[in-house]
Amino acid sequence: MTVRNGILRYDLPASLVVFLIAVPLSLGIAVASGAPLAAGLISAAVGGIVAGFLGGSAVQISGPAAGLSVxxxxxxxTYGWRATCMITLLAGVVQLLLGLFRVARAALAVSPAVVHGMLAGVGVVIALSQLHMVLGGSPQRSAVENLLELPAQIADLHGHAAAVGLLTIAVLLVWSRLPRKMRVIPAPLAALVISALAAGLLGWDVTRVDLSGLFTQIQLPVLPSGDWHGIVGAVLLVALLAGVESLLCSVAIDGHRVDLDKELTGQGIANVVAGALCALPVAGGIVRSTANKTAGARSRWSTILHGCWVLVFCLGLGWTVRLIPMESLAALLVFIGIQMINLGHVRKVHGHGEVPIYVVTLISVVLLGLGEGVLMGLALAALLTLRRLTWVSVQARQHDDGRWHVAVNGSLMFLGVPRLAAALRSVPAGADVDLDLNIDFMDNAAFETIHTWRLEHERGGGSVQIDELHDEWYTIAASGSRMFPAKTPPKAPDRWWLPWTHRRLVPRQGGPAALESGAKEFHERTAPLVRAIFTELAHKQMPSHLFITCADSRVVPSLITASGPGDLFTLRNIGNLVPRCGLGPTDDSVAAAIEYATQVLHVRTITVCGHSGCGAMAGLLSGGVKAGSMPGLRRWLRHGNHSLARYIDDHDGPGAGPLDRLCRLNVLQQLENLRTYRRVDELVRSGQLELVGLYFDIGAARVEVLSAVGEDVSGSARRTGNMVL
Structure with missing residues (x-):
């Protein structure tokens, strides 16, 4: 497909969709910014044409940003309209210089929780201020005043103005629930058109939008007057807020394909042009960019064309804007403000423990202001980062043989000294102590605490054995040598638990080459660490568990049980099935493993471990259809008929769906099948053997105990449960 065909087929239709969204949004943001309405449309045109042509993002749409309106x-x-336009121009120069010096990626260091909290706070401020206009009144100076005045405003509704505003909000709420064919028209455009028609046909007394003199009254910006500290701060604030919002939006839309320095340079030039034309600041907008990508845009031509359509609209159809009630634009802003409070962002930051940053930024923006709110969020993010970097875990406990074991994990510095000292004081005088230091840093305060305690403890008759599992921070400090200047990376193997496709040192294509490289990595990295253990195990194995699980490649017994060499005697087959003793077709491999484990190895536990999404269970549910032309598999699955019968009878069994319920019930059934083996049943009755059922939820990486069976003369389960490990 030629480039021209791609533009006509994908970018042209997408540009029209974004144009229909950009016009009402630009007008609304201009209202919220206290700027002339024409400034919003000029900003949209400049953002589309200039930033789209010069930027580094393929499908991001730039224009007036709601996040900057406050x-x-x-x-x-403070400074007046024309002076504020000069601030926009100077902010563009700052962005241009930052882009030329290639520092754009530094913006990604800002915590997303701060950015999302800032946008949510701005959304609250916009919604509260514009809600007064929807209700027919006037907004107050601050969000707090708007909130306090809201009850009185609701009690004193201004008839027609409130009616057209509420009608706009109603259309915006209902539009997303209409059939797809009707939703081809963007909701903001539909809401403004319907409200304008209703106001015109019913003769409502509303305030009309005025775009008269759009180009004839364009004025040049002037230098702001006043305290230059405040002016410089305003320039930097606009430059940084617009730049960070644009860069984060471009990464969200284009991924890491975007050229961030080029994007920041393009945004800077666009803001220079916007400031010179007395327009609103330009920044990337997530709403318009998402709509552009969803509409099928493939290149920057969609962005450029959308700016051209806005320009054509201003020249030829600007008179139609006069039909739009101002109250409708205010209602659109209320809706946009509420949408800026995105609960999806809260869920994302919650997974990383950054909800406090989000909440503090949001509240600070509402109560104190945008700049103050961002600074509060950044300060809290820095404090939480410092806390994570200095995290240390100290545990002290006594073993059965009387020895004490103290384990220290993390970064050991002065902030963790109180916790360390408290744990060391809990060790009684004269005790034998094993001190494990699994740390990546130790400062002088921490070293002095450990060293002083060790000398005093040994003088009191005790002994201290220090084992440094990571780096020898204590040993180096005790020898008087110079300490390392910074944290050191762990010396653990290169993520041995990851699959080959996710690892750097093993060929991604798998096959013999992957096995060969994997063995080489084992010899170089892992073998030296475990050689002593295997030397001890070479003469005899003494596992404590017979572990019966599925042959599924995603189930790794040693990984999900945190077991090591010699712990598990493992039996794997399709569906983790245990054929009932004496029931055909016979399978001596399973019976032999059970006999050897119980009579030769004398295991104390037999575990049956099932897993989610088991293909064997899916085959059972399909009645053998999914087994296809695999006769061996169909014969093997007959051993699961008792599980299937249990599934049919037990309608209240555990599980989120049919397959999940059968996978779980299959584990319980295999535990019963084990009791059909005479030796197993005798050992269970005598209390010498325990049967345990496990279930591995692959998607959640979670292991659950489904059942544990011990001594029970009645033959029923002694303990059953559904405990998460």
């Missing part, structure tokens, strides 16, 4: 409105109130 700070821009404050600047307009």
């Amino acid at each position: 700070v821009f409105a404050e600047l307009v109130h």
Whole structure:
């Protein structure tokens, strides 16, 4: 496909979709910013044409940003409109210089929780201020005042103005639930058109949008007057907020394909042009960019064409904007403000423990202001990062032989000294102590604490054996040598638990080459660490468990049980099935493993471990259809008929769905099948053997205990449960 065909087929239709969304959004953001309405449309055109042509993102749409409306409105109130446009121009120069010096990636160091909290706070401020206009009143100076005045505003509704605003919100809420064919028209455009038609047909008394003199009254920016510290701060604030929002948006839309330095340079030039034309600041917008990508845009031509359509609209169809009630634009802003409070972002930051950063930033933006809120969020993010970097875990416990074991994990520095000292004081005088230091850093305060305690403890008759599992921080410090200047990376193997496709040192294609490289890595990295253990095990194995599990490649017994060499005597087959003793077709391999484990190895536990999404269980549910032309598999699956019968009878069994329920019930059934072996049943009754059922949820990486069976003369399960390990 030629480039021209791609533009006509994908980018042209996408540009029209984004244009229909950009026009009402630009007008609404101009209202929220306290700027002339024409400034919003000019900003959209400049963002599309200039930033789209010069930027480093393929499908990001730039234009007036709702996230900047609060700070821009404050600047307009402080310095005046034309002086604020000069601040926009200077902010563009700052962005241009930052892009030329290739520092754009530094913006990615800002915690996303701060950015999302900032946008949510701005959304709250916008929604509260514009809600007063929807209800027919006027917004107050601050979000707190708007909130306090809201009850009185609701009690004193201004008829037609409130009606057209509420109608706009109603259309925006309902539009997403309409049939797909109707939703071809963007919801903002539909809401403004319907509200304008209703106001015109019913003769409502509303405030109309005025775009008169769009190009004839364009003025040049002027230098702001006042304290230059405040002016410089305003320039940097606009530059950084617009730049960070654009860069994060471009990464979210284009991934890591985007050229961030080029994108920041393009945004800077666009803001220079926007400031010179007395327009709103330009930044990447996630709503318009997402719509552009969803509409099928393939290249920057969609962004450029959308800017051209906005320009054509201003020149030829600007008169239609006069039909739009101002209250409808305010209602659109209320809706946009609420959408900026994205619960999906809360869920994302919750997984990383960054909800406090999000909440503090949001509240600070609402109560204190945008700049202050961002600084509060950044300060809290820095404190939490410092806490994580200095995290240390100290545990002290006494073993059965009387020796004490103290384990220290993490970064051991002065902030963790109180916890370390408390644990060491809990060790009684004269005790024999094993001190494990699994640390990646130790400062002088921590060393002095350990060294002083060790000398005092040994003088009191005790002994201290220090084992440094990571790096020899204590040994180096005790010898008087110079300490390392920074943390050191762990010396563990190169993520041995990862599959070949996720590892750097093993060929991704698998096959013999992967096995050969894997063996080489084992010899170089792992073998030296475990050679002593295997030397001891070479003469005799003494496993404590017979572990029966599925042959599924995603189930790794040693990984999900945190077991090591010599712990598990493992039996694997399709579906982790245990054929009932004496029931045909016979399978001597399973019976032989059970006999050897119980009569020769004398294991104390037999575990049956099933897993989610088991293909064998899916085959059972399909009645053998999924076994296809595999006669051996069909014969083997007959051993699962008792599990299938149990599934049919037990409608209240555990599990989220039919397959999950059968996978879990199959584990319980195999435990019963084990009791059909006379020797197993005798050992269980005498209390010498325990049967345990495990279930591995692959998607959640979670292991559950489904059942444990011990001594029970009645033959029923002694303990059953569904405990998460």
